[in-house]
Each structure stands twice: as structure tokens, then as C-alpha cells.
Amino acid sequence: MDGRRHSVDVPISRALVALRRVRSLRDPSTNSLSKFSPLVENLNWETNSNNAITLGFENKTKEFVNVETGMFDIENRRLDDERDRHGNGQQLYYSRKSNAELVSHEDSCQDGNKGSDPFRNMHVEGSTIGQPSLEMLCANKSLSERYCSNHRDKGLELACVASSTDCLEGVGSCNEPNEGSIHDEMLYRNRYSKKYQNRKQSRSCRSAAGDVLSRVGSPSLSMSDALLGGSSCGISLNGDEDADALHSRQCGCGIGHCWSRPPRLRESNHHLDAEDQPFLPAGAGEAHTSEWRRGCNHMNNGVTLYSESPRSLSQKFRPKSFSDLVGQNLVARSLLSSISNGRISSFYLFHGPRGTGKTSAAKIFAAALNCLSPDTAKPCGHCRECFLFFSGKGSNVKEVDSLKVNKTQRIRAIIKNAENSVSSSPFKVLIIDECHLLREDTWATFLNNLEDISCRVVFIMVTPDLHKLPRSAVSRSQRYHFPKIKEADVAGRLGKICLEEGFDFDQDALDYIATKSNGSLRDAEMMLEQLSLIGKKITMTLVYELMGVVSDDELFDLLHLALSSNTPETVKRARELMRSRIDPLHLVSQLANIIMDGLAGKCQEEASEIPRRLFGRSTSEADMQQLSHALKILSETEKQLRMSKNQTTWLTVALLQLSSVGSSLDSNESRLCIKTMQPRDGDFCSTSSTTESLKHLVTCARDSSESCKMGMQGREQTLESVWKTAAGICESSSLKSFLQKRGKLLSINLRQGLAVAELGFYHSKYVSKAEKKWKVIAGALQNALGYNVEIRINLILDSAGKEHAKVKKGYFSFSSCSRRLHRRSQSTTECESDPSEKLDSISTKPLTVDKYVETGSSESGSHNSHACCIGKELVRTIRNTDGNALSIALMTPKHQLGADKYRNCGCQDLFAPEQGKQPGCFPRTLKFQKANASNTSETIFWRTCLENNPASAVPHPVTQTHFCPSDPVVSCCRSVNLNNSCRNHVRLGS
């Protein structure tokens, strides 16, 4: 029997009993299982053919993997060796014992539990653990049949099919009198998992065995896990406040001094060597080991080491060799050749987008560094080092939680321990994932020590955010960039996975997933997994449904309607889509993608079809312009949608604007519209496409062209619907009906997150009523739009300058005052980002029309000529930088008033005193000073931009209001700079 593995066929219940006994073998003096740790470590489980599980108490052995069977094959050697050293100086030996001795051992254990220390005088040697003895130990033999099944057929080394409760029943029958049952233990642990953490420290041995046992009860338990319950704890948790749940599962051994035991049989017991020295200091944390192991049952060579099934496709198909790494050939080649050339650096930095294989590559590289194979294809997966690594038993490679090493002492200790623990293995490798989370001082300590680190210690830091790392760290590392994985590679990998997993699929669907994965193979695998769980064939429709995106056909349809200004249908279709499933943000990005493809069609053959599908004919330069304009609008809209609560409305607004530039249906007329929009020096200067479009929206309202009318219809609808929504939000029903009947939303102008809403009321008394309720109205609009709102309340006059009950379409509105409502958070940010916005945010106070200054300008022929396209009469309002209306200029002879009016209010003609001109007679260049204005920056200039008299232009001070009556749209530019171009502007009327 010597030199053979000693395994006995024993039903699982008995095995549990045996383990339970082990659990009960605490050293009463130290509450530690240390003396028996080898017993636990060397438990060997196997299935046998008669529905039983073999439990073997092994001696320390020389072990290797039998590649054919995929099993551990352990050559037992008698270990007449000192296994442990008890605290009282007595030595504990064990190897084989007669059954009788074993029984007495058990008895003594029980005795021990009753108070005496059974180990003190124990000397177990040369005994054979046999079935009879275990049967004697097992209280309930019949349970064994229930709990065990033959898993060899399934290629599993060990899996207990019994539920954990069942297993516990069996165990329960063997409860020691003075120990809580495992059931209790688990309940306790479940309920008080936190407390358990602390408790664990004091009674680590007991919980360790408990761990082993509880995991035996789990259907997903792997043999290796059971074995690793002890051996995987490369980190001693003793005294570590950071002990985490992972450790409660993994590091069950709690055998504090198993690390400090002097190494024996170094060559033959490699994985024990690993434990000889704590590679990491207490609390450094070891992460993901179990995850790594979980994925290890699909090694390249087909060796199945673990029966536990991986939790996800990602885990299952985690690359185990450089050849498994997809799309990172350059990195793989470089790392391999550094190994073959023996040029190993002590600090590697793997960076790149998420899910591109950085962590996997780090592990593969670590394994390759220690691989003993003479081949260049490393890691081989066969040699002892590879086995230890992939089985999770080795301790030469550690993955460290960056949050847990984030202390100067810790990182120092890690380095020190790594140095000290260098053993027969070529390298000690530390992988620190998410290393951008390390603090500056941790980095500093690390870098300071880097020079002195042994050449056999290798650090691999992994991060997706290189820019968050200190420059000094980056420059001292061997840097490897992991680029996004190409779509074709992702699709190829998905195809392989599908074939291997037996999924039914359409290649189109996989291609689409690849496109959507943004170069992250993990994202693609996750998506594939979700789709596979639906249990149908993986098709495009399924992908669309799951992703909440619309099909290309639907997209083309919608885009075609929008671009051809088919307003009613566009609105209808957009609503349908958004009502059904689509996320507006998704839709915007899909539309943008199609347009980009269409624009790329000029150079890409396959994409050239897109404009054709959109415009229904071969495309012109104008179409391309329209597409690029549409793209701008969509990109603006995307930003707005992120801030908006009312995404559907804004998306509809955006769609209706897509046709606003150079509609292919009616490009000439449309260009007319655009022409009126062209900003000139000193006029509008916003480059925002949305603002442009909204200007256009307003401009088109006055334009009689057919295409503009079509667009107008949609815009009116949208404004109406926004107004309706806003009115609906008002609580008071009288206000609701007042707003609906007496007012309307004339325009909305978006500007840097602020929606300037022009409201029109048909009578001055309504205007004053609206004035009184401005806060409620602004609040309602803010809710409806999801923006900070500035409202401008306008009196709508008819063409004869009279107030009237109903406004005619296309007529001009007159500004009277302005209010602004800011959401606090946004206004703060805006103020910080843009000084000019500070001025805006000041005006959160109610604003009043402080002075009306009327001035005649009859001699200005250009006024009238331009006014004709907006109505016969024109009133212009001048506002100060706060948006307060300072003056209103009525531009018709009928309303001409003498200069005395404005003189009365503190305004004066700029040149009149010097040039002897009568105030009011020189309307081209006038200076209005706000009454009682103490701050000269509030000086407002009103300049008529008569092209035939440029000399009338005054030099612009830094802050001024600039009117340009030659523009049919009344404009007020604030904060005009010296170059005569606006930094900011407000539209006063439309």
C-alpha cells in the first residue's frame, strides 16, 4: 500500500462526517486547526463507479496531471516528516493508521471537544484509513446513496448532487455536543455575515473546515475548490480588517502558520512551497482567483481540471494563451518575444479600452513567464507551473485589488514579501488591475522601490485610463496598448463561440452585435449570452428588440420623411417608434450613424447607396450638404436630450429641423430661407446648428415659399404642443385656460442650455396678467422643455398696430419684457464656464420694463424696406445685458416721437451735443443711457447699420447692444467684442 494513493470508497455523507470530525479537531488551546491542516489540505476526492465519492487522506505527494484522464494523479509517498509543530512543542505525525487507531483518534477528538486536549499526546503514524473505520464514524450510512451520484460520466471529478441542506442533515447527525451544527453555522453566517468576518478571525480554523464542508454541500462545488479551500489562501487574513467575503469563501484554511512553516520537499510539493511564504502581506487582497479558476475547465489541451461551470460566456471563453487572444497580435508577439529573449522588465503597464483583453493578457503573460516548457508557445498548459497557475493553486502569480494595496505600507510590504518569497519559480508576478485607483503616495512608494526590486519580481499594472496615472509611472513602465478589437475579429469570435455552444444564429446578427460592441469583446460576449438565453435563434430582429434599436429599414423611412419635410408623417412615425420601444438617444445615434455612412458614401462604395435611399435618386452636392447639416443638428440634439426630461418632444423638433437646410425637394426656395438667416458681422453669431434651425423655424414663418410652409406647419405644431404641455402643467385651471386661449408660444431659441421662449399675448391686459404670473409660466415651460428658461412676454399687435384678439400668422411680435428661470445647478455651471453667462444668471430676479424710449427713424428708408417682409410696423426693444427692456423703438412714422422722450428717461444722442444735432434727428447712431445707470457697462448703443452710411457706425465698446435694422429679424447682440462680432446674442422678436 505504501507509495499508493490511499483512497477509500466512501459515500459523501461519510465524507462529510469525516470532514466534520476534522472540523471538530480544533486545538482547544489555540482554537486552531493548524495541526490538522495537512489533513484538510490533502483530502482527495474522487468519484468512483458505484455512485460514491472517494475520500482519500493523502500524504504529501508528488503530483502531476494525468493528461489523458484529466485527473490529478498523486503518487503517494510516505511522509515520515514533521508535518506540523504544535504550539506546545509536541510534534504531530500522521500517515497511515489502523482503523482502530483512527477510531480512537476520533474518539479522542470527541473527548477533546469535551474539554481535554486529545492532540497533546497523539502520535499517528503508519495507519491505513479504511472504509470500515469510516463507516463506523458515519452515523447514517443510508444517506450516502442519496447524496452521491456518479459524476465521472459527466466528466466531473466531483460534484455533490445533493442539496446542501441534505448534506447538512447528514452532517447534523454527527454534531458534536459543544459545537453548533454546520447548519447553524451557515445560518449564523448568512444572518450575520459581517459579524462572521470578525468571528472568522478568531476561529479561523473552525470556519475553515466549515467552509470546506459547506462547499461540499453545494452542487457547484468543485473538487479543486474543496482542495483549494486551504491552499488558495495566499494571503493571511489574520488581523486584517479588510477581510472580505471572497476570502470567507476562498481562504478557508485560516491556517495562519502554514505560511511560516519551513519549506520541505520543495521540489516535489510545489504548490505547498508557494504557501511557505506569504507572497502578499495580510490584507493585500487577492481578487478574482476563483473567477479565474472557474474559467479554467476549458484549457486548450482539453484537460478538464474543474467541474464547476463558468458563470458567463466571458468567463468560459477567457483566453488562456496568447493564441486565444483576439485582435491583440502585436502585443502578444511582443510579450512572447520578450520572454524568449529573456528581457523581462519589472514593471508592465497594460492599458486600453475595456473588454479588450488586458487582464487576460496579464494573466497569460504571468503564466508564460513561469512556464517550464522549452517550447516558444507559452504558456503550455501542461507543465507543473502551468498546472499550478491554471488550477489556482500556485502562488507565484497574484492578482491584487488595487483598493486594498492603496496604502504606502501595504505596497512596501508587498514588494518586500514578493522579494522574500522568490523561490524555485522563475518569477513572482503581481497583477494590479484598475491601477488608476492607486493613490499618488502609493505610486511614489512603488516607483521609489522599483529600482531595487529583484529581477524575478514582475509587476503588471492594468488600467483603462492611462491619463489618470502619474507621468512618472507611465514613463518608467513597459507600456502595452490594447486597442479596440476590430468588428470582423469580434464577429469571428462570436461565431466560434456560437458553434462551440451550439447556438443557432444569423451571421448578420453577429455582425451587428460586433458593430455595437464598440471594440469590446466582453460587451459582445455579454450581448450574445443574453440573446442566447432567450432561447431562440439569434437573429437581427431579436438583436434589435433586445438592444432597443430600430431596424435600418425603419430608420431610412423616418429619415427620408424628415429630410423631405413630410411633417405630419415624420411626427407620426417618430411618435410610433418612441411609443413602442426606442430610446430617443439611441434613435439619434442610429440616425447619425446612417447619415455618417451616407456621407462616407462618397468614398466608400457600399455606403453610396444610403443617400440614394434617402433621397430616392442620385445625390447632388446639395444633398450632401443637407446630410452634413442634419448631422450637426443631431449631434446638438444628442447633447440636449441628455439634459432634457422631455426627450420625445425635442427629438421630434430635431427631426423637423433636418429638412431645414437645402431641402433636396426644393433647394432653391429653401436657400432663400437660409439666406435670410445668414449672420453678418455684428449680427447673429451663434454657430449652434439648433439655434440656426430655430432661427430658420422663425424665418420660415414669414416666408411664403411652399417648402417653408410645409416646414412651418410642423414647427407650429411643435410649438403648439410645447405650449399645450406647459399650460397643462399649470395647476390653476384658470391660468391653464388663460394661457391656452390668450397666448401662444411664438418661438423657442436654444442657447447654451437656455431656452429663450417668446410668448405672445393678444392684449396689453393679458400681457400684464402674464407678467404677474411669469414665474408659474416659466416654471411650466421649464418642466415641459427640461431646460432653463428665459421667457419674453410680447404683445401681439395687428398690422395696424392695434391690439387684436387673434394674431395673423406671419406677423411680428413685440417684445415687452423678459424673465428668466434658472435651475440652480445648471446656472452655476454655466456661470463658471462662461463669464458672459454670469450676466444672464444675474437676471433671475423678476425683470420689469423700466423705461420705454421711443424714437423716430422715419428717414431711415432701409427700415421700412426691410420691415415689409415682417409687417408694416416694427417695434424694436433694446435690452440691457440683463435682458431688461430699456427702450422700444417704433419704426413707423406714425409712432415717431421726439427726442424729448428719451431725453426724459436719461438717454441722449451720442453726437447731438457735439455736432449740434437735435436729439432724435440723428437716428443712425444713438446712445441710450439707462436711467440711473451707475455702471457704464450698461451703456447701450443703438446703431443703425445703414450700409450706405458706414461712417455712422460708432466704435463698439466691449459691451453694447447692437441693433441691425437692415436685418429683417430684429436682433440684439450683447457683449459685442471689438472686432464687431458677437460673443453672445439674444433674439428679441421674430
Ligand SMILES: Nc1ncnc2c1ncn2[C@@H]1O[C@H](COP(=O)(O)OP(=O)(O)OP(=O)(O)O)[C@@H](O)[C@H]1O
Ligand atoms: N482580446 C481578447 N481575446 C479574447 N477574449 C477577450 C479579449 N478581450 C476580451 N475578451 C473577453 O472578455 C473578457 C474580459 O476580458 P478582460 O478582463 O481581459 O478585459 P479587460 O481589457 O481587462 O477589461 P477591463 O478593462 O474592463 O478589466 C474575457 O473573459 C474574454 O472572454
Ligand SMILES: [Zn+2]
Ligand atoms: Zn507550461
